[in-house]
Amino acid sequence: MKLARREFTIGSLLAAGTAGLPIMVKAQEGKTVALLFDSLVSPFWVSGLEIMKEKGKANGWELLENISNFDDNKQFEQVKAMIARKVDGILIIQTDSKAVIPAIRAANEANIPMVHFNRPPAESDAYSVAIQADNRQITRDTVQFMVDEAKRRGGQYKACILIGDLGDVNAIQRRDGFFDIVDQNQDIIEVVARVATEWNADKAFAGLMNALQANPDINFLFTSSDFMHPQIQQVLETFDMWKKRDEEGHVIFGGFDGDDGAYQRIVDGYLDACGVQNLFLEVDMAFQAFQDMWAGKKPEKLLMDPGFVITQENKDQVRDEMWGYIVWEKNGGKPISG
Amino acid sequence: MTPAQTTRLDRPGLAPGLPLWRRLLLSEYLVLFLTVVYVAGMALIVPEILAADTWRDILAAMIPLLIVAIGQMFVLVVAGIDLSATSVLAFSSVLGAAVITMDGGPLVGMPAFLVVAVGILAFMAVGGAVGAFNGACTTRFNMPPFIVTLTTMMFFSGAAIWVTTLLTDDGSSIGSLPREFVFIGQGRVFELPFSLLIALAVGLLAHVALSHSLFGRWLFAIGINPNAAAVSGVPVRRTMFWAYVISGACAGLAAVIYTARLETGTPVLGQRILLDVVGAAVIGGVSLFGGKAKVLWVVFGALFLTVVDKGLQLLGLSLAGVFAIKGGVILLAAIVDAQRQRLKGRG
Numbered sequence: 314m315k316l317a318r319r320e321f322t323i324g325s326l327l328a329a330g331t332a333g334l335p336i337m338v339k340a341q342e343g344k345t346v347a348l349l350f351d352s353l354v355s356p357f358w359v360s361g362l363e364i365m366k367e368k369g370k371a372n373g374w375e376l377l378e379n380i381s382n383f384d385d386n387k388q389f390e391q392v393k394a395m396i397a398r399k400v401d402g403i404l405i406i407q408t409d410s411k412a413v414i415p416a417i418r419a420a421n422e423a424n425i426p427m428v429h430f431n432r433p434p435a436e437s438d439a440y441s442v443a444i445q446a447d448n449r450q451i452t453r454d455t456v457q458f459m460v461d462e463a464k465r466r467g468g469q470y471k472a473c474i475l476i477g478d479l480g481d482v483n484a485i486q487r488r489d490g491f492f493d494i495v496d497q498n499q500d501i502i503e504v505v506a507r508v509a510t511e512w513n514a515d516k517a518f519a520g521l522m523n524a525l526q527a528n529p530d531i532n533f534l535f536t537s538s539d540f541m542h543p544q545i546q547q548v549l550e551t552f553d554m555w556k557k558r559d560e561e562g563h564v565i566f567g568g569f570d571g572d573d574g575a576y577q578r579i580v581d582g583y584l585d586a587c588g589v590q591n592l593f594l595e596v597d598m599a600f601q602a603f604q605d606m607w608a609g610k611k612p613e614k615l616l617m618d619p620g621f622v623i624t625q626e627n628k629d630q631v632r633d634e635m636w637g638y639i640v641w642e643k644n645g646g647k648p649i650s651g
Numbered sequence: 652m653t654p655a656q657t658t659r660l661d662r663p664g665l666a667p668g669l670p671l672w673r674r675l676l677l678s679e680y681l682v683l684f685l686t687v688v689y690v691a692g693m694a695l696i697v698p699e700i701l702a703a704d705t706w707r708d709i710l711a712a713m714i715p716l717l718i719v720a721i722g723q724m725f726v727l728v729v730a731g732i733d734l735s736a737t738s739v740l741a742f743s744s745v746l747g748a749a750v751i752t753m754d755g756g757p758l759v760g761m762p763a764f765l766v767v768a769v770g771i772l773a774f775m776a777v778g779g780a781v782g783a784f785n786g787a788c789t790t791r792f793n794m795p796p797f798i799v800t801l802t803t804m805m806f807f808s809g810a811a812i813w814v815t816t817l818l819t820d821d822g823s824s825i826g827s828l829p830r831e832f833v834f835i836g837q838g839r840v841f842e843l844p845f846s847l848l849i850a851l852a853v854g855l856l857a858h859v860a861l862s863h864s865l866f867g868r869w870l871f872a873i874g875i876n877p878n879a880a881a882v883s884g885v886p887v888r889r890t891m892f893w894a895y896v897i898s899g900a901c902a903g904l905a906a907v908i909y910t911a912r913l914e915t916g917t918p919v920l921g922q923r924i925l926l927d928v929v930g931a932a933v934i935g936g937v938s939l940f941g942g943k944a945k946v947l948w949v950v951f952g953a954l955f956l957t958v959v960d961k962g963l964q965l966l967g968l969s970l971a972g973v974f975a976i977k978g979g980v981i982l983l984a985a986i987v988d989a990q991r992q993r994l995k996g997r998g
Contacts, residue, residue: 377967
């Protein structure tokens with residue numbers, strides 16, 4: 314064993330010695346910003362990353378990426394790795410609002426600004442800036458348009474809502490925004506189904522299928538995220554309920570996010586309204602927060618994107634602000650997502 | 652086979668007279684050497700990988716993985732497998748955090764040392780209980796460990812989410828853990844992670860149990876040939892049962908460190924590290940077919956995987972790049988290991 318140990322030591326030293334050779338370090342101009350996503354499972358995040366890359370490049374920044382795959386501990390490690398790389402800023406999309414707090418503290422200790430994109434952290438003494446869409450208000454506006462449409466058509470409505478993962482504050486706020494409006498209109502709308510999707514398309518499919526089997530007269534449907542549209546379409550087609558606005562039996566349909574599939578369905582007339590998170594604005598706000606912090610300012614901990622609603626009436630006026638439309642247009646006038 | 656016999660199998664390759672590369676290939680330090688080579692290569696691109704802070708982070712990240720992998724080693728050595736280790740992490744994280752949380756938990760107002768002690772016991776008891784269930788199903792009902800632990804993995808992963816939903820308003824995670832508990836995962840002693848002391852204790856105990864005790868000899872004997880072991884008087888069922896209990900308890904202890912690091916009991920803790928847990932043991936040299944294991948090998952395997960991860964994190968590449976490089980590095984390690992086995996086979 315003695316011989317092997319000696320050889321191992323010699324080999325290790327030789328290998329480690331190569332690290333001491335003059336190294337090529339890429340010349341870096343401007344700032345380096347880390348983009349730490351927890352996943353890229355929906356078009357919203359994929360588009361968000363693309364927009365960040367474009368805008369970051371335009372700013373002359375070097376961007377580093379890391380995806381944690383929903384692993385809070387791995388994301389904490391990634392934050393530490395970025396601190397070790399002495400980045401100038403960390404943009405993070407965390408999975409858990411509480412588990413991210415040690416990462417914020419670590420960034421604070423290293424004096425590196427941290428911005429949370431789209432999901433704020435839980436309350437703590439650590440300082441970071443969060444950019445978030447005004448989910449509740451955008452949902453209220455979307456559902457209000459749907460209610461107005463229902464009133465215009467007349468009759469009574471049976472409603473169904475597809476709720477997201479209630480561990481995600483965005484899902485809670487969208488659910489609350491829906492009920493804010495529906496509860497004021499109980500004379501014409503009765504909520505007969507609440508489908509807990511946990512942001513899982515398969516659960517959305519199965520849950521909506523069950524809801525429609527139990528309540529085949531559902532004619533008012535809101536989904537807390539557009540990524541579930543393909544499953545919704547599939548289920549409604551099964552029940553022969555996938556109808557355009559001007560067709561008999563149309564289900565008043567509203568969504569949230571504003572992806573390319575949603576834009577296609579607006580154009581086709583299946584979707585009545587969609588709450589849009591202004592992804593371009595949110596990226597601008599996040600990057601501006603970095604620049605403010607680099608300049609020694611201390612922005613508010615929570616900055617809100619007011620968002621907007623795209624409807625059948627205003628689609629031609631507001632679509633340029635809709636990230637899904639840009640994706641749709643770049644893809645030759647058709648959606649990438651289902 | 653005894654541990655001594657296992658070591659003898661490794662020795663022929665180390666015999667003097669063989670070329671250096673061959674002796675290195677056959678050495679039990681091969682994985683450690685590959686780690687050094689990887690670090691040296693990475694240092695050309697990201698010199699930060701050589702920084703002391705980075706190595707402190709690597710150590711802190713490796714420790715809980717190492718503890719789960721050591722537990723896994725006890726099961727692998729009897730030719731079993733514990734796929735439920737990751738769900739034990741999640742389930743004990745949630746239940747343990749529920750016990751010690753200062754946000755309406757049952758121990759609010761109790762002395763800190765008591766809270767921490769009860770908390771650690773709760774984490775380990777949950778893990779040990781799941782391990783005992785796995786062990787009982789495997790030994791009493793002769794069920795395949797793969798099926799037993801796969802189903803317990805599914806059950807306890809779901810149970811962790813269900814319990815969290817019951818215990819919290821937002822259904823996501825349990826916070827407000829006491830500072831004294833958080834110290835276990837975040838504290839430092841002489842600039843090293845405090846949890847290193849726990850890992851050293853676990854490693855030492857595991858080494859003694861595996862290589863210097865009758866229990867360890869029974870484990871190896873069962874892993875090589877359970878029928879022969881039974882004929883020789885080894886209490887096969889009882890020994891296997893305790894191997895699963897140890898695996899569960901180790902996962903519970905690792906959950907203590909993970910939970911303390913994140914200051915949060917979360918039902919998704921460790922859900923995606925199963926490959927790392929089994930990989931750390933197997934890459935280090937522990938056999939999936941039983942009868943071959945050493946704590947030091949698991950240390951090397953866990954270190955290798957953690958260093959690979961850290962290097963890729965430092966690179967800040969896109970997801971596709973990370974998958975390609977990590978897959979390539981592990982494949983390379985597997986190829987080298989296969990060559991090693993081939994050479995060993997030739998004697």
